[in-house]
Amino acid sequence: MPGMEPDVLVVGAGPTGLVLSLWLARMGVRVRIVDKAPHAGTTSRAVGVQARTLELYEPLDLTAVLLAEGVKAKRVNMWTHGHHAAQIELLAGSDLSRYPYMLVYPQDRHEALLESRLGEAGVKVERGVEVTALDGTNATLSTGEHVTAKFVAGCDGAHSIVRRALGAEFEGGTYEHVFYVADVTATGKVMNGEIHVAFDGGEFLASFPLDVSTRARLIGELARDRDDMTWDDVPKRILERLDIAVTHVNWFSSYKLHHRVATTFGDGTRFLLGDAAHIHSPVGGQGMNTGIGDAINLAWKLAAVVHGRAGADILASYAEERVPFARRLVATTDRVFELLAADGTMAKIVRDDVLPHVLSALFHFDAARRFAFRTVSQIEIEYRHSPLSQGKAGRVHGGDRLPWVESADNFAPLRSLDWQVHVFGEPPQDLRDACAELRVALHHFAWSDTAHDAGFAEHAAYFVRPDGYVGLATRESRELLAYWDARRIRP
Numbered sequence: 001m002p003g004m005e006p007d008v009l010v011v012g013a014g015p016t017g018l019v020l021s022l023w024l025a026r027m028g029v030r031v032r033i034v035d036k037a038p039h040a041g042t043t044s045r046a047v048g049v050q051a052r053t054l055e056l057y058e059p060l061d062l063t064a065v066l067l068a069e070g071v072k073a074k075r076v077n078m079w080t081h082g083h084h085a086a087q088i089e090l091l092a093g094s095d096l097s098r099y100p101y102m103l104v105y106p107q108d109r110h111e112a113l114l115e116s117r118l119g120e121a122g123v124k125v126e127r128g129v130e131v132t133a134l135d136g137t138n139a140t141l142s143t144g145e146h147v148t149a150k151f152v153a154g155c156d157g158a159h160s161i162v163r164r165a166l167g168a169e170f171e172g173g174t175y176e177h178v179f180y181v182a183d184v185t186a187t188g189k190v191m192n193g194e195i196h197v198a199f200d201g202g203e204f205l206a207s208f209p210l211d212v213s214t215r216a217r218l219i220g221e222l223a224r225d226r227d228d229m230t231w232d233d234v235p236k237r238i239l240e241r242l243d244i245a246v247t248h249v250n251w252f253s254s255y256k257l258h259h260r261v262a263t264t265f266g267d268g269t270r271f272l273l274g275d276a277a278h279i280h281s282p283v284g285g286q287g288m289n290t291g292i293g294d295a296i297n298l299a300w301k302l303a304a305v306v307h308g309r310a311g312a313d314i315l316a317s318y319a320e321e322r323v324p325f326a327r328r329l330v331a332t333t334d335r336v337f338e339l340l341a342a343d344g345t346m347a348k349i350v351r352d353d354v355l356p357h358v359l360s361a362l363f364h365f366d367a368a369r370r371f372a373f374r375t376v377s378q379i380e381i382e383y384r385h386s387p388l389s390q391g392k393a394g395r396v397h398g399g400d401r402l403p404w405v406e407s408a409d410n411f412a413p414l415r416s417l418d419w420q421v422h423v424f425g426e427p428p429q430d431l432r433d434a435c436a437e438l439r440v441a442l443h444h445f446a447w448s449d450t451a452h453d454a455g456f457a458e459h460a461a462y463f464v465r466p467d468g469y470v471g472l473a474t475r476e477s478r479e480l481l482a483y484w485d486a487r488r489i490r491p
Helices: 015-026 051-060 063-069 107-120 161-166 237-241 287-306 312-341 345-362 366-376 412-416 429-438 449-454 478-487
Strands: 008-011 031-035 071-073 075-080 083-089 102-104 125-127 131-135 138-141 146-148 151-154 170-187 195-200 203-209 215-222 245-262 270-272 390-393 420-424 441-445 461-464 470-474
Touching: 008 015, 015 031, 015 051, 015 107, 015 287, 051 063, 051 287, 051 412, 063 107, 071 203, 075 345, 083 345, 083 366, 131 161, 151 161, 151 287, 161 270, 195 237, 195 345, 203 237, 245 312, 287 312, 390 478, 412 420, 412 441, 420 429, 429 441, 429 478, 461 478, 470 478
Parallel strands: 008 031, 008 151, 031 125, 075 195, 151 270, 390 470, 420 441
Antiparallel strands: 071 102, 075 083, 131 138, 138 146, 170 215, 170 245, 195 203, 203 215, 420 461, 461 470
8 A cells, every 4th residue: 555665566457467466465465556547448458367366366365266256267169160070079178177177267357356356365456557767676656656665566568667677688570460459249150158260261260168158269360450450350251261240349359469588587576477578469368367377476485485495596596487488478479370370372271271171080099188188277387497396106106286186186285375384194103203303294195096197196295386386396394394304484
């Protein structure tokens, strides 16, 4: 709130900044969050919520609300020249995550939910308030107020003032193609609660369900580039081929896509997250989810330092863990986007007549479906090369997302947002003694075939971080104490 000297000043109140603030508030950190926009967003913008985000939302009691109000997209249909060419089932990870699908949930409603929960935690978003200057962690606000925080988090998008203050370059470029996004009310055979992707010569269309029968998000390419583009400029042939009859356009915008990654994600007291740190093609619905992942990765580390439970050097692991993923994501979405948007006769033949059939054949194999789900859902993200990651037991490495075992409900203890030890099988006495000495919670679960299939080793110890990633995987209880001492972390 105004007048308060915060532990963390969060600049930008999109999903990334809101999640960061909410997680910090939940962990007892004093937060101020400002946004230069005079009011909250009123358009849907990003709509895809991935499985990993839904998992990370469980401790904040957000997941059930999203599931109740969103649309579970379980299939992707591919169309060429108006004909249905392939259907890809997304339900390939029912043993990997409780959420084996993409949830479609508009960003304006998403942000409203986050802001409401943040208000319940005693933090109000200060809207119409811009950071006009930033010297270290001393911020000058457009209200004339000067704020000194321990840390500053730049969640302020592509034109981030925090990034400029850091002197970070935003390396990458801009695609020449111009796209549109429209939220529409419509009728037709594709208005069925599923995702549809259509190719027709030089035209492209993607449709995401905003409900199961009448509302959809449409994304396509525009032939021209003007500032005053409207729905009337949208090519209609591909819509007609799919029998999509638009009765009302609720929102329309045109844009060019960028692919950029900041040269640094922070300097120890100031950090970049979300679109301030990386922007890329929307292929796969990764952008908003990646920003939320940034927020949760950084939040528990900031809280540990603020509360004196870890040394400040732990904050370096934020960039060490998130930069490699951001670079891989930009490179991957670049390659997919270039395939989808390529010009030329051969490119159109491959995209229209070859790709759908190849994907259809490929996705008959369970291994291909599981690989796609693990990648798009972001449950595949791992930090094995992080300084916070150590060891291996079974197929689980330090740095891996804690595998989910439905029969054990082993994600339930993660609600504590604290370090904890998980064991499948009976914990040995020396492990019990080590956990008691560290004052860290020990959770043990019955050994089972499903635990084995998930990759766990019987009786091994998995030291789990507040964000649900494994820090240490070991069969030796004494390694638990050594891990803790080496990293100067306290529970």
